[in-house]
Amino acid sequence: MTDSSSRSDPFGELEPRARLRVRAAGLLAALAGAMLLLAVGPALRQPLIDTYQRVSPPLEPSARVHVVAIDAESLAAVGGWPWSRYALARLTEQIADRGAVAIGFDFLFAEPDRQAPGDFVSIFRHELSPAAAGEIAALPSMDAVFGEVIARQPVVLARAGVDADSFDRDDETERPPPLPPEASFSGPQPKAIPAYPDVVANIEVLDSRALGHGLANGPPDADGLIRRVPLLGRAAGTLTPSLALDLVRVAEDVSEIRLEGGAAGLTAIRVGEHGVKVDAGGRMELRFAGRPPTAEGQPRSAYPTWSAADLLRQGVAADVFRDSIVLVGLTAAGTSDVVTTPRDAETYGVFVQAQAVDAILRGAALARPTWAPALEWGLGLALALLSWLMVPRASLAMVLAGAAVEVTAAFGASWLAFLNNMVIDPYPMLIPGAATSAVVVTLLFVEGRRVQARLRHALDDERLSAARISGELAAASEIQSGMLLPRGELDRISPAVEIDAVLQPAKTVGGDLYDAFPFDDGRVCFLVGDVTGKGVPASLFMALSKALARSLLVRPATPLDVAVREINAELARDNRQAMAVSVLVGVLHPGDGTLELCCAGHENPLVADGRGGVRELELRGGPPLCAAPWFPYAIETHRLEPGELLVAFTDGMTEAESPAGDLFGRARTLEAVARAGQAGSAAAAVDALVAVVREFEAGGEPSDDLTVLAVRRRDVA
Structure with missing residues (x-):
């Protein structure tokens, strides 16, 4: 009973200092895992x-968000970019x-229209008569025309905040400060x-x-x-909403944007009835x-997208943008506004x-909860x-099963949280415990x-010392050798099978064994075994x-697997020393070459x-016998x-x-058997x-008993 308990509780077998080392290493591993997580x-x-x-199914886009694309078709119809402000008007x-409640341009109008009448007159002043020049100069500016249209419609214009080290910043040119944004903040x-x-x-x-x-x-x-x-951002010292946020503000017809949080940072932003983390x-x-x-099977953009050319041709339904927010942007090939997102390698x-805009309308932004x-x-x-x-104190199978449950639960919870727009990190849940388990095992x-x-x-x-003192080792070696069939008798076991074997103990006596014998029906049984340990205890158990x-194997009509199970049960019955033996047992049918094998913790044979x-x-x-x-x-x-x-x-x-x-190893064994074959x-x-093998050891003391058994079918005419 003591031996059985010891094998099931390897931690209990250790001496107190070893147990303390295992416990301390487990704590240090958890601490190291936590420190690593804090860093990366x-x-x-x-x-x-x-x-x-x-990999997740994308959110259903809002029906209130549309995109008007200045695409290749639009450039072909209207002309190269930038367009005349008249076309944009x-x-x-x-x-x-068509019913839009807010229109946003995702580009800037930082320069006057290149087709302004005054510029045309200055360029062709020598070709124009004074009367013609006067008439052209009197024409209204297309910027003014566009401005009048903007004034009548719910338009939100973009601005660009400029960082201190940006190439777009110009400290030498004095520019008047931009008009303050219409939105107010609380x-x-x-x-x-x-x-x-700075701001452009x-x-x-x-x-x-x-607006x-x-x-x-x-x-x-x-x-x-x-x-x-x-x-939002502070642009040239003035708090300014983003283009998306101000589009929602204009669409909701409110002036105030409410900020939530504290001095350490914001937590949410609300505009009208909409709020986002x-x-x-x-x-x-x-x-x-x-x-x-x-x-x-063709991919589609996330939002309904309309070509500007179709709108200019009035080829779009009259109410298509009813109660919608419309963004106008460049999507033609060669434009610079190409970006990469986690879902799209290239988008605009x-x-x-x-x-x-859609995330603000639905309040569906990803957020990491404060309690996470x-x-x-x-x-x-x-x-x-x-x-x-x-x-x-757990078995390896229990450790692996527990780890699988923990990993599945942690990543499953993280995935479900993502589907509910929350960011939950599974790694802090797993890595400290995984580090502890790995180091302890x-x-x-x-x-x-x-x-x-x-x-x-x-x-x-x-x-071994006791046997040497009593003078029994030599006798034991002689007796053990006598129990094994001589090589000459092995070759005469069957006319259809050639068998040979050698056993060389590492000490005077050893724990290896081999045997071979024929059955009455012509089959040949052979086995090779290795008892744990060396010396007298191993030889006795051998x-x-x-x-x-x-x-048990020579009994007629007893299947090989049944015989091996009975051998296992009998050896284990009074095995107070907790000895074990690995065994490979084979039965060869010489007629058709069928080879029945039963392995108990032994090396796989080679052919x-x-x-x-x-x-x-x-x-x-399976495991070794006992x-x-x-x-x-x-x-x-x-x-x-x-011949094999x-x-x-x-x-x-x-x-x-x-x-x-160095160990002789598996690779050298395969090479040696190939040559010996x-x-x-x-x-x-x-x-x-x-x-x-002995050449590899170069005269050194063998580390273990060596047994080699070879079996070959003879070609019988």
């Missing part, structure tokens, strides 16, 4: 949110006549709001006639992606809307502005503590191996294992084809062709050590394998 947490969280943006009237105005020392506005004849003004700034993040849109500086993180592809800035960090770190601490307490393995090695060496040394295996090729017979098998008395070992069937050589061996081959401490006989192949 946002860098981990943002790619996850971007993934959610791409006509476009504005066409939009307003609530806190923290320092976190972005500030622009529209020419005065247009700027003074607009609203808004900043069109929307800088990308450091990786070039636009995820957030600022809803923002970060401390007033930036809104977009959860992108979209529409499904067309019936032909006007569509990002449309997303911002406390929840995430609280759960992370609880899971780390649970791992610290439970993992040392690793140290348990290391400390457990150290304990096993110490106990194994102590037992081996004690038994003798018991071999005798018991032979007695050489005699032409330099080698393959491994991959067996599922490790799990109840285990249902099964037969695994393969085929051995005539099956080689079974113990770990004395793969774990043989060179003087430099070309030998003329099974005996020659076995001798070649033993020779190459």
